[in-house]
Amino acid sequence: MRPDLPIRTERLLLRPYRDTDIDDLHAWQSRADVTRYVPFAPRDRRAVAAQIRRKLTATQLAADGDTLELAVTLPDGAYVGEVLLFYRSAEHRGFELxxxxxxxxxxxxxxxxxxxxxxxxxFESFDAHRVYARLxxxxxxxxxxxxxxxMRREAHLVSDEFVKGEWTDTLVYAMLENEWAAGATAPPVNERSRPSDRE
Ligand SMILES: CC(C)(COP(=O)(O)OP(=O)(O)OC[C@H]1O[C@@H](n2cnc3c(N)ncnc32)[C@H](O)[C@@H]1OP(=O)(O)O)[C@@H](O)C(=O)NCCC(=O)NCCS
Structure with a gap:
């Protein structure tokens, strides 16, 4: 599975990483506030350089464990962040966001x-059955x-992981292919509305 890159959205460009992204990657990977809820501690420049080398080739998915890692930029090239798609299971057509x-x-x-x-x-190019996120x-x-x-909140795991010196709870959200298809044909929703606003 090899996406046509870059991917353009209304306001953004999703593109493969480049060597020259090291300063932008270091700018967030070195911060304790940004990495608080991700599974690694703040990284120094040398560790970020190793990450960039790995990310340069993370542009396609072939087997369980592969990751697509894309830099997200504004049209003027300003780095905004990144998106990841993990290929978790070919057998179950499962992916993690x-x-x-x-x-x-x-x-x-x-x-x-x-x-x-x-x-x-x-869902539309890689034939996913289920995409989930853990946080x-x-x-x-x-x-x-x-x-x-x-996405649906489908699990609250209590004290399941020992992360950064403490036991933490994990939420699991997921979406199935039929839910994506139903949403894709539904009228657009107000991006700014929160779940509580809709109740
Ligand atoms: C998680 C994270 C990506 C969320 O960032 P975010 O800016 O709140 O999310 P978005 O970029 O989708 O922006 C949505 C916010 O912008 C507002 N917004 C403004 N214009 C908007 C628009 N056109 N469309 C949607 N939202 C808009 C929304 O109201 C929302 O704010 P709210 O949640 O306070 O209501 C960010 O906090 C982050 O990177 N954290 C550190 C890393 C991390 O924890 N990653 C996730 C690991 S599970």
Missing amino acids: GYIVHPDHTGNGYGTEAARAVLRLA DARNDPSARLLERLG
Whole structure:
């Protein structure tokens, strides 16, 4: 599975990583606030350089464990963050979604827009049956993003992982292929509305 890159959305470009992205990647991977709920500690420049080398070739999915890792930019080239699609199971046609937005660019819907493009890729190009996301239960901005995408909260795992020195709860959100198809044909929803607004 090799996507046609770059992927263009209304306001963003999703493209393969380049060597020259190291400063932008380091700008968020070195921050404790941004990495608080991701499964690694802040990285120094040397560790980020190793990450970039790996990301350069993370542009297609062939087997379980492969990852698609795309830099997200504005049309003028400004780096906003990244989106990830993990190929979890060929047998079950299962994928996992990931996303990061640099704090300079949060609050604009860019994460939702980029993640939606990746969901579309998974369901419409990669024949996904199920796409899920896992997050620390305290990561409210991430939960809101997934709810804007129309993903279902399907599990709250209690004290299941020991992360950064403490036991943490994990939320699991998911979407199935039939749910994507139903959403794709539904009238557009207001991006800004929250679940509570719709109740
Ligand atoms: C999780 C994360 C991507 C969320 O970022 P975010 O900016 O809140 O999410 P989006 O980019 O989708 O923007 C949505 C916000 O912008 C607002 N917004 C403004 N214009 C918007 C638009 N056109 N469309 C959608 N939302 C818009 C929304 O109201 C929303 O704010 P709210 O949640 O306070 O209501 C970000 O906090 C992050 O990268 N965190 C660190 C890494 C991390 O934890 N990643 C997830 C691991 S599971």
